[in-house]
Structures are given as structure tokens and as C-alpha cells.
Amino acid sequence: MFICSQNRWRSLSAERLFDQHPRYEARSAGTEPGARVRVTAGHLGWADVVLVMERRHADILRQKFGEALAGKRLINLRIPDKFQFLDxxxxxxxxxxxxEQLGPEVL
Known part of the structure; x- marks a missing residue:
């Protein structure tokens, strides 16, 4: 599960990397009220791994969905909000x- 602020550029681009992937399925959502798809506890429950673009996204998820994150691997990819969709x-x-985070076999 990929998370950014608006789910328009970074997390949606990350999700698209996994379109047609033979082994992994990815979804994406955003933390902000105006997000294309706003993250819910259900999204986090679906995910095996939650990948955020910035530390503040992890902080928001922990604050709002701490219980849904229990036992989940939460990874900060440290990708700033300066890119367009599929850049x-x-x-x-x-x-x-x-x-780096998941191993060379991922992509």
C-alpha cells in the first residue's frame, strides 16, 4: 500500500509500477481530505506492507490508524513532493x- 498526500502523483505512480506484476499487487491512497482516494483502516488492513513517501505520512497514519497498523511493516521511502505523475x-x-527496502526481486 503506497501512501502520499493527495494520491495523484507519487503514490499513484508507485501503484502503476505494479500494474501487471506477476507476483505483487499494489494500491495507493492519500492522507489529505482532497485526496483522489483517501486512506482508510480498510486499506491498511488489506496491506502486508505500508510504504509512505514522507515521515509526516507515517505520523498521520500512526495517529489516525494505529490499531490498523499493528503488526504491519511501515516504510518511509523519503520521496519529496516535487514530481509529476509517472515522471x-x-x-x-x-x-x-x-x-533497497524490499529486495532486488521486487521490480
């Missing part, structure tokens, strides 16, 4: 951080 630099950075 090639963003996609390269996502691939790099995902391999």
Missing part, C-alpha cells in the same frame, strides 16, 4: 528505494 525521475527513484 521518469520519480519512477527511477521509486524503483531504487523499493529495491
Amino acid at each position: 521518469h525521475v520519480l519512477l527511477d527513484l521509486l524503483r531504487e528505494r523499493l529495491r
Whole structure:
């Protein structure tokens, strides 16, 4: 589960990296009221791993959904909000951080 603020650029781009992936399924959501898809406890319950773009997203999730995060791996990818949807630099950075955190077999 990928989380950013608005679910328009970073987390949605990350989700798209997994379209048609033979082994993994990804979803995305945002933390802000105007998000394209706003994160819920149900999203977090679905996820095996929760990946946020910034520390503040992790803080919001812990505050609002602490119980739903119990036992979940929560990873901060440290990707700033300065990229457009499917920006090639963003996609390269996502691939790099995902391999660092989850292993080379992920992408």
C-alpha cells in the first residue's frame, strides 16, 4: 500500500509500477481530505506492507490508524513532493528505494 498526500502523483505512480506484476499487487491512497482516494483502516488492513513517501505520512497514519497498523511493516521511502505523475525521475527513484527496502526481486 503506497501512501502520499493527495494520491495523484507519487503514490499513484508507485501503484502503476505494479500494474501487471506477476507476483505483487499494489494500491495507493492519500492522507489529505482532497485526496483522489483517501486512506482508510480498510486499506491498511488489506496491506502486508505500508510504504509512505514522507515521515509526516507515517505520523498521520500512526495517529489516525494505529490499531490498523499493528503488526504491519511501515516504510518511509523519503520521496519529496516535487514530481509529476509517472515522471521518469520519480519512477527511477521509486524503483531504487523499493529495491533497497524490499529486495532486488521486487521490480
